[in-house]
Amino acid sequence: MRKACLLYNPVSGGRRSRRRAELNAALSVLHSAGVEAELVAIRSPQDAAQQARQAIAQGCDTVFACGGDGTIHDILQGLAGTSAALGVLPMGTANALAHDLGMPLNTVGAARAALHSIRRRIALGRIAYLDPDGKPGTHYFTVAAGVGVDAHLFYKLSPAVKGRLGMAAYYVKAWHLWIHYRMRRFQAQHMQTGTGGPGSAPATSSANVTELLAVRIRNFGGVLRELAPGASLERNDLRLVLCRTASRTAYLRYVLRGLFGRRWTTPGIELVYSEKVSCQYLPAQPRSDGTLATDSPIHVEADGEFLGTLPAEITIVPDALTLLVPTNSATIGLG
Numbered sequence: 001m002r003k004a005c006l007l008y009n010p011v012s013g014g015r016r017s018r019r020r021a022e023l024n025a026a027l028s029v030l031h032s033a034g035v036e037a038e039l040v041a042i043r044s045p046q047d048a049a050q051q052a053r054q055a056i057a058q059g060c061d062t063v064f065a066c067g068g069d070g071t072i073h074d075i076l077q078g079l080a081g082t083s084a085a086l087g088v089l090p091m092g093t094a095n096a097l098a099h100d101l102g103m104p105l106n107t108v109g110a111a112r113a114a115l116h117s118i119r120r121r122i123a124l125g126r127i128a129y130l131d132p133d134g135k136p137g138t139h140y141f142t143v144a145a146g147v148g149v150d151a152h153l154f155y156k157l158s159p160a161v162k163g164r165l166g167m168a169a170y171y172v173k174a175w176h177l178w179i180h181y182r183m184r185r186f187q188a189q190h191m192q193t194g195t196g197g198p199g200s201a202p203a204t205s206s207a208n209v210t211e212l213l214a215v216r217i218r219n220f221g222g223v224l225r226e227l228a229p230g231a232s233l234e235r236n237d238l239r240l241v242l243c244r245t246a247s248r249t250a251y252l253r254y255v256l257r258g259l260f261g262r263r264w265t266t267p268g269i270e271l272v273y274s275e276k277v278s279c280q281y282l283p284a285q286p287r288s289d290g291t292l293a294t295d296s297p298i299h300v301e302a303d304g305e306f307l308g309t310l311p312a313e314i315t316i317v318p319d320a321l322t323l324l325v326p327t328n329s330a331t332i333g334l335g
Contacts, residue, residue, distance in 0.1 A: 001030075001033075001035050001061060001062050001085075001114070001115065002035065002036065002061055003035070003036040003037070003059050003060045003061055003062070004030060004035055004036070004037040004060055004061070004062040004063070004064060004087070005037070005038060005040055005052075005055035005058075005060045005062075005063050005064065006023065006026065006027060006030075006037060006038065006039045006040065006064040006066050006089065007040050007041075007042050007048065007051060007052060007055070007063060007064065007065060007066060007071075007075055008023055008039060008040070008041060008042065008066035008067060008071075008089075008091070009042050009066070009067035009068075009070075009071045009091075010041050010042070019091060022091070022106075022107040022108070023039055023066060023089075023107065024039075025107065025108045025111075026066075026089055026107045026108055026110070026111035027039055027111075029108055029111040029112055029115070030111060030114075030115070033115050035115075040055070042071070042074070042075075045070070045074045046074075048071070048074035048075045048077070048078065049074065049075065049076075049077035049078030050078060051075075051078070052075045052077075052078030052079050052084075053078040053082075055084075056078075056079075056082055056084045060084060061083075061084055061085065062084060062085045062086075062087050062114075062324065063075060063078075063079060063084055063085070063086060063087070064086075064087040064088070064089050064114070065086060065087070065088055065089070066089040066091055066107070067089075067091050067092050068090070068091065068092015068093050068094060068095055068304075069092060069094055069095065069096050069097055069143055069303045069304050070092065070303065070304060070305050071091075071092060072086070072088060072097055072142065072303065073139070073141060073142070073143075073302065073303035073304075073305050074305075076124075076140050076141070076142060076303075076321070077139060077140060079321060079322075080124055080140045080317070080320050080321055081320060082322075083322060084322065085119050085322040085323065085324050086321060086322065086323050086324065087114045087117070087324040088101065088103055088110065088114075088324070089107050089110045089111060089114075090103060090105050090107070090110060091107060094220070094221065094222060094304065095221065096143045096217060096220045096221060096304075097142055097143055097217065098110070098221075099219050099220060099221030099222075100143075100217035100218055100219045100220070100221075100233070101323075101325055101326060101329050102326055102328060102329040103326060113326045114324050114326075116326070116327055117324040117325055117326050117327065118324075118325050118327060119322050119323070119324060119325075120322070120323055120325045121319050121320075121321070121322055121323075122233050122234070122319075122320070122321055122322075122323050123216075123233075123235070123236045123237075123316050123317060123318045123319065123320055123321075124140045124141065124142060124216075124316075124317045124320040124321050125140065125141045125142070125144075125145055125214055125216050125238060125302070125314060125315070125316060125317070126138060126139070126140050126141070126314070126315050126316070126317050127139055127141060127145045127214075127300065127302050127307070127312060127313070127314045127315075128312060128313045128314075129300045129307050129308045129309065129310070129311075129312040130308050130309050130310070130311065130312075131307065131308040132308055132309075137307065137308060139302050139307060140317070140320070140321075141216070141302035141303045142216060142217070142233070142303060142321075143215075143216060143217050143220075143302075143303045143304070144213055144214060144215045144216060144217070144227075144228075144302070144303065145213070145214045145300070145301065145302040145303075145314050146211070146212065146213045146214070146300070146301050146302075147186065147188075147211070147212045147279050147298065147299070147300050147301075147310065147312055148184070148186070148209070148210055148211035148212060148243070148298060148299075149181060149183070149210065149211045149243075149251070150211065150213065150301065151298075151299035151300050151301035151306065151307075152181060152299050154299075154301045154304055154305065154306040155299045155301075155306045183210040183246035184210065184295065184296075184298055185208045185209065185210055185246070185282055186208070186209065186210075186279055186280065186281055186282055186298050186310060187206060187207070187208055187209075187279065187280045187281075187282055188206070188207050188208075188209050188212050188242060188277055188278070188279050189204065189205070189206040189277065189278045189279075189280075190204070190205055190206075190240060190242075190272065190274040190276065190277035190278075191203070191204050191274055191275055191276045191277075192204070192205055192272045192273065192274055193237050193273045193274055193275055205272075207242055207244055207270075208244070208282065209242050209243050209244050210243050210244075210245065210246050211241070211243035211251075212240065212241065212242060212243070212277065212279060213227070213228065213240065213241040214238040214239070214240055214274075214277060214314045215227060215228035215231040215238065215239045215240075215241065216231060216232075216233055216238065216239070217231055217232075217233060218231050218232050218233075220258075224255070224258050224259075225258045225259070225261065226258055226261070227241070227258055228240075228241050228271060229263070229271065230271065230273070233323070235273075236275075236316060236318045237273045237274060237275050237316055238273070238274050238275065238277070238314065238316055239271060239272075239273060240271065240272050240273070240274050240277060241269065241270075241271055242269070242270045242271070242272065243268065243269050244268045244269070244270065245267065245268025245269060247268060250266050250267060250268050250269060253266050254266045254269050275315065275316045276313070276314070276315045276316070277313070277314045278311070278312070278313045278314075279298075279300075279310055279311060279312045279313070279314075280310060280311045281298065281310055281311070297309040297310070298310045300312045
């Protein structure tokens with residue numbers, strides 16, 4: 001690491017004065033190691049990708065995302081496909097990627113760990129969708145992409161409430177949705193990998209589901225922990241969680257298995273490996289008067305950020321990102 005840019009979200013994390021002090025301390029760690037580094041405030045989520053590309057054009061070999069998974073997600077859009085490395089200084093709410101990498105969850109500790117990290121090329125997930133204006137959009141992701149119940153949570157979750165209550169805001173909203181959300185089915189067609197012998201073609205399957213997750217990390221931290229056993233940044237595929245059931249009890253049981261670290265199987269919830277999954281609305285059903293029934297849209301998210309609606313296609317992009325991984329990380333075979 002020779003030259004680094006620390007892109008930070010001015011409204012992420014705790015009090016502004018404390019956050020700035022933590023960032024300055026992390027900057028001092030890098031300066032003390034001979035790294036040319038500067039702090040740059042992100043103007044808006046929409047500007048983060050352009051600011052990351054600008055830092056690379058100015059000679060930065062490393063761009064730090066200082067914030068939560070949403071900040072990482074915004075910066076990632078400008079780093080994907082480049083040789084510059086993504087570093088993580090966790091200052092957000094969930095910090096799922098930092099948990100998975102085994103990064104210290106304090107800014108100074110994470111900066112010190114970054115100095116001794118290994119630069120590893122990894123695959124990224126990519127999701128295509130319709131934005132709220134009905135226009136096609138595409139985003140990369142590192143943690144997970146979701147369609148259905150979880151995306152509806154992020155659609156409904158107020159950023160102000162999330163900033164004030166932290167993880168408690170997720171739990172309260174998730175509990176409310178578990179009680180009140182009307183499960184809607186959609187079609188998920190995926191190419192399942194790892195089902196045959198060497199050289200075998202992927203098997204294509206289709207299912208009507210109420211929720212789909214395409215997961216890339218093993219450890220989410222918090223109560224979820226291992227949400228999709230078998231997911232790993234080291235792999236060049238997605239770990240799909242296919243919820244064929246509309247049973248609220250099944251959903252709760254699946255979450256509890258992560259909470260208690262159990263390997264329970266949950267009827268109606270299936271895990272498969274895939275490189276591609278397409279999600280579509282089911283055909284509209286006719287009403288008694290012969291007209292077609294219309295319903296509310298089904299939402300899409302990636303890395304905890306609401307993106308838009310169906311139709312959506314989720315794929316894997318090999319060799320797409322350089323990531324700073326601590327030397328003691330077990331995430332991608334370094335532990």
